[in-house]
Amino acid sequence: MSQLDIAASAQPRLQRALVGLAKSREITVAAVLVVIIALTTFKSDGFLFSSDGWRNLLVSPALLMILAVGQAVVIITRNVDLSVGSTLGLTAYLTGKVFIQWPDLPVPLVFVIGLAFGALLGLVNGVLIAFGRVPAIVITLGTLYVYRGIFLSWAGSDRVNASDFPSSFNELGTKAILTIPVVTIIALVVMGLVGYYLYTARSGREFYAIGSDEDAAKLYGLPVTRRVLLAFVLSGALAGLAGVVYAARYGTVSSGAGLGIELQAVGAAVIGGVAIAGGVGTVWGATIGAVLLITINRALPVWGISDFWQQAVVGALILGAITLDRLYSRRQERLLIAARDLAHAAPTKVGTAS
Amino acid sequence: MPGTAPEGGFALELRDVAKSFGSVAALRSGSLAVAPGSIHALVGENGAGKSTLVKIVAGVHRRDSGVFRLHGTDVDFGSTADSKASGVAVIYQEPTLFPDLSVTENIFMGRQPLGTGRRIDRAAMYAEAERLFAGLGVHIDPRRPARGLSIADQQIIEIAKAISLDASVLIMDEPTAALSGVEVERLFAVARSLRDENRALVFISHRFDEVFDLCDTVTVMRDGAYISTQSIADTTVDQLVAQMVGREVTDLFPKTPAEIGDVVLDVEGLSSAGLFRDVSFQVRAGEIVGLAGLVGAGRSEIARAVFGVDRYDAGRVRMHGSDVPAHRPRAAIRAGMAFVPEDRRKQGLVIDESVSRNVAGVIRRGLSKAGFLTSGAENRAAGPWAGRLEVKTSSLDMHATTMSGGNQQKVVLAKWLATEPKLLIIDEPTRGIDVGTKAEVHRLLSELAGQGLAILMISSELPEVLGMADRVLVVCEGRITADIARDDATPENVMRAATASIQHSPSQPVDAEVTA
Structure with missing residues (x-):
């Protein structure tokens, strides 16, 4: 068997296995989630088999799920949005102020206002990044503080209370359809819509192309600037939506709302298989990642593990996910080099053949 | 026309x-x-x-x-x-x-076939890719990613x-x-x-x-x-x-004859997967060896491996007869190597720092007193070298970023000469430098060789190689295809060796297997 034959047979087989591994990332995370729920339920059956346990399992991750979807889209384009926590807080407070001003406003309209306001804040990010040619991590770190600062100076020590909201709005945070909380349904619908768009629309696929290799995307003639802008607008809009949902669920909004949740959103996306280097991942993976992150944090106390370790476990999860990604891409890279070397080793005789 | x-x-x-x-x-x-x-x-x-x-x-x-x-x-x-x-x-x-996307998506990105409701029709897309590949007579799985x-x-x-x-x-x-x-x-x-x-x-x-x-x-x-x-x-x-x-080799490049001494650098059988294979050559004291070849032939990669910036898979590098450990630039510096890379701004200079700090950068260890480095000590060390190379700066505190390409190159040179090297590896010494300064850099290199420095010069400019080098090594596709003495080197034979590729070299063991 010649070297070329070996390469031809070994390469696709190994790669197919590796590709399979990457593709099953969502399944892997889902399986880990199921195991954790099962083990924790075994320890204390109230974790799942009580009306409270069931509800908490579904409702706790809802906010992070929405944010993780937006974050996934941004990360797929090889950017990151750190401002979503501040956007969430600011929008949640705005929702309260809107209801105080116009108590009779229809609830759906308030959702539209939240989405639009979040989209506006996202647009600011997108414009600065797409046209200023400054890395997203710097811009959104800046707007994280700016948006939070605006929130602080606007709200001060004031807070919006449940009594400021109409009861139909507050009910959204507690209502359930077929035992599934409404806020969770909202998160799932968001995941479904965005995921469907990314998978089936031409422009959706372009997000992946841009994140995979931006220079190639430019050479290809793809509208890179427009797509990156859109990713940030979408991320902002979803953070705005999450802000409204936050208000509905908790009823009170103080200036600490959404503090630090942006890093959890990044973590959820990474755990769910969205490659931080762009081009790879699904919003469904990011959503599952969000559920896993929240659920682990809720499961650890059941196991008697202290708060300190909860943070460390989340960190270990993220590191583990990144290590997995890195190993995967390293192995692929090595395969590529091996293939090239074989190409070099082969003779370059072209001479007279025609 | x-x-x-x-x-x-x-x-x-x-x-x-x-x-x-x-x-x-x-x-x-x-x-x-x-x-x-x-x-x-x-x-x-x-x-x-x-x-x-x-x-x-x-x-x-x-x-x-x-x-x-x-x-x-x-x-x-x-x-x-x-x-x-x-x-x-x-x-x-x-x-x-796009390495992360399937080969099919790479072909159709932005104009994928659409089915009902403007959804991408993946089945049609894959079928079309299969048809294209069949027409081209190749077997590529349309679903596999482009990576690899x-x-x-x-x-x-x-x-x-x-x-x-x-x-x-x-x-x-x-x-x-x-x-x-x-x-x-x-x-x-x-x-x-x-x-x-x-x-x-x-x-x-x-x-x-x-x-x-x-x-x-x-x-x-x-x-x-x-x-x-x-x-x-x-x-x-x-x-x-x-x-x-077609152009004349002018006297722009005044390499003065220097006494060729002992072997300084001895490279034997250096190979790196996918970059270069079985590279062997020597550089002697006082000698300028030119590494010629086309862009992408692997010249810079060879230089980087010799200096220890990059790894290599096989072979060895010796300075004055003793082995230089692989992948350890600091050991290479200790052994007497100096390396001026191709991209000065990125790899050779701390662009936002002063001249003296740049020059003193590599010898810092020797300069520091009890771990502290003073500007005074830096200036004292940098002064003589900057002077010798005629770096045109108003003061040693001037920032490197504001200087011309030629002067930047001199600062990089001064920085390395301060380590008193025995071998200077210089990659594209005059790229981006105006004609007048080019001659100055050439004169300088010639002078350094005259003082017994061994120089390995990579250059894509044929006249520069022919004018400066005592010996021209031609690299083609990762292999040295010719070793031509100064007197025999002509644009034609160097160009031929750089393009005629490896079919004239002894056939490789894999040849038989592939063609069989």
Whole structure:
């Protein structure tokens, strides 16, 4: 068997296995989630088999799920949005102020206002990044503080209370359809819509192309600037939506709302298989990642593990996910080099053949 | 000017096209006229302006002046999307694919077949890719990601893309550089069938055997200008080489004879997967050895491996007879090596720092007193070297970023000379430096050699290599294909060794297995 034959047979087989591994990332995370729920339920059956346990399992991750979807889209384009926590807080407070001003406003309209306001804040990010040619991590770190600062100076020590909201709005945070909380349904619908768009629309696929290799995307003639802008607008809009949902669920909004949740959103996306280097991942993976992150944090106390370790476990999860990604891409890279070397080793005789 | 128009006119026509980047004229007067149903070779030395010309056609750059027509219509592309829409496809030496996406998506990105409700019809897309691959006679799984594909297969993807776009003009920029013999044959077969479909093909290559095998017409460029267009049948390799080099080796490069001493650097059987193979050479004290070859031949990679910046798989490096450990630049510095990289701004200078800090950077350890480094000590160490090299700065506190290219190069040189090296490896010593300063850098190198320094100089400028080097090593596709003494070196024989590729070297063990 010649070297070329070996390469031809070994390469696709190994790669197919590796590709399979990457593709099953969502399944892997889902399986880990199921195991954790099962083990924790075994320890204390109230974790799942009580009306409270069931509800908490579904409702706790809802906010992070929405944010993780937006974050996934941004990360797929090889950017990151750190401002979503501040956007969430600011929008949640705005929702309260809107209801105080116009108590009779229809609830759906308030959702539209939240989405639009979040989209506006996202647009600011997108414009600065797409046209200023400054890395997203710097811009959104800046707007994280700016948006939070605006929130602080606007709200001060004031807070919006449940009594400021109409009861139909507050009910959204507690209502359930077929035992599934409404806020969770909202998160799932968001995941479904965005995921469907990314998978089936031409422009959706372009997000992946841009994140995979931006220079190639430019050479290809793809509208890179427009797509990156859109990713940030979408991320902002979803953070705005999450802000409204936050208000509905908790009823009170103080200036600490959404503090630090942006890093959890990044973590959820990474755990769910969205490659931080762009081009790879699904919003469904990011959503599952969000559920896993929240659920682990809720499961650890059941196991008697202290708060300190909860943070460390989340960190270990993220590191583990990144290590997995890195190993995967390293192995692929090595395969590529091996293939090239074989190409070099082969003779370059072209001479007279025609 | 390139030929008379055939019946029906040229598919692609460029006349007197110019393009400058800042003060650098990359293309002074480029002309190229390609008939449909023809494979047209475009040849020229490094920096002849071929790539700039291609990028203008591709819509990457916009020309400053000149005529640009497609099928007789004047065009002006502002973006790559424009050129694509007009039926131009460019296949670059390193194909630009999306590594994370499937090969099929790479072909159809942005224009995927749509089913009901404007959803991407994946089944139709994969079927279409299968059909394209079958037409090209290749077996590539349309669902696999582009990552990990061989360069040859990546090019096939690019060609499939071009065909699915129904491109009437296809430009291939050195497509065979990374291909094996079988892959080259396959590519040529595809190219010929595209020609028979009456498409116009432009083929850029440094391999004359391929040019003569595949093409029917050839255009030569030199120094950013059009030189000639001939029918392949009416020309010879010697004529083409003469037209490509065509300039006189002037006395601009005054290498003074120096006493050649003992072997300083001894490299034996150095190999690195995919980059270079079995590289052996020596550099003696007082000798300037030129590493010539085409861009991408692996010269810089060899230098970086010798200095220990990059790893290598096999072979060894010795200085003054004792081994230098691999992949440890600091050990290499201790052994007496100095390395001035190709990209000064990125790799050679702390661009925002002062001259003295830059010069003293490498010898910091020796300068510091109890761990503290004072500006005074730095200035004292930097002073003599900056003076010797005539670095034109108002003071040693001047920031490197504000200096000219020539002076930056001198600062980098001063920095390394302060370590009192025995061997200087210098990559493209005069790139981006104006003509006057070039001579100064050359004089300096010559002087240093005269003082017994061994110098390994990488240069893509043929006159520089011929003028400066005592010995020219020609690298082609990762291998040293010629070792020519100063007196025997001519532009022609260096160019030949750089292009004639490895088919003249003893056959490799794998040959038999592949061809069998």
